[in-house]
Amino acid sequence: MAKYTIELRNVIDMFGEATVKSWFSDYELSDYLTDEEIAVITARGVWNKDKLAQAIIDHYYIYEIGLETPALFAHQAKVLMRELMEEKAPLIYSAAIKYDPLVNVDYTETFDRTSGNHSSSNSTSTNNGSGLTVSSDTPQGQISKKSILQGNYASSTSANENENTIADQTTSDGNGTEEYTKRIKGNSGVSASAQRLIRQYRDNIIMINRDIIKDLNMLFMGVY
Incomplete structure (x- = not known):
């Protein structure tokens, strides 16, 4: 039986459990966390506002409210919850992050190297050649090569002149890429033992x- 004000269970009878629970869940996680952080909490599935509100009214069910009227109590409950969540929401997020307590080293090292080569060569060669054969039945003295090539003063002639030019150019290019990735994950055994890491993990899971x-x-009288 209440001695000073009324017990929370009486407030629940007056306003309904859903209404009283709403006083302790009248806040938005988005006011304190990013969408990515909220997604981590949701994916873990171990915490939500309704569970917390239910735990609150269950714990203080037979406690007397510490304010004169239920209306003042409802107002202060909303204000205090918003103030507390500003501090506790980041802790809820950190507790929701999954990690292996036995792993204190996890890093990846990537090495890339690109090599290239270029070579070219040019060569040119020229070959010249000529030949002349003259047969004359009626020699008329000295005659020029030009006249001979034209067929003058000769019974028969044969001649040839040629010039060959060969140009050669060679170019080669080559490129190579080497990629090396190394990942180290596990317990280095330097900073802490496996037993200590597990103990730290348990300590980090804050209630x-x-x-x-x-x-x-502070919302209640402290007597029941």
């Missing part, structure tokens, strides 16, 4: 709901 519930005790 967020329990801490929030304790911080709400």
Whole structure:
């Protein structure tokens, strides 16, 4: 039986459980966390506002409210929850992150190297050749090569002149890429032992709901 004000269970009877729970969930995680951080909490599935609100009214079910009227109590409950979540929401997010407590080293090293070569060569060669055969039945003295090539003063002639030019150019290019990736993951055994890492992991899993519930005790008389 209440001695000073009324117990929370009486407030629930007056306003309904859903309404009283809404006083302790009248905040948005988006006011304190990014969408990516909220997605991590949702994916983990171990915490939500409804569970916390239910835990609060279950814990303080037979406690007397610490304010004169239920309306003042509802107002202060909303204000205090928003103030607490500004501090606790990041902790809820960090507790929701999955990681292996036995792994204290996890990094990837990538090495890339590109090599290239270029070579070219040019060569040119020229060959010249000529030949002359003259047969004359009626020699008329000395005659010029030009006249001979024209067929003058000769019974028969044969001649040839040729010039060959060969040009050669060779170019070659080559490129190569080498990629090397190394990943190291595990317990280095330097900073902490496996037992210590597990203990640290357990210590980091803070009982967020329990801490929030304790911080709400200022809303109640502290007697039951």
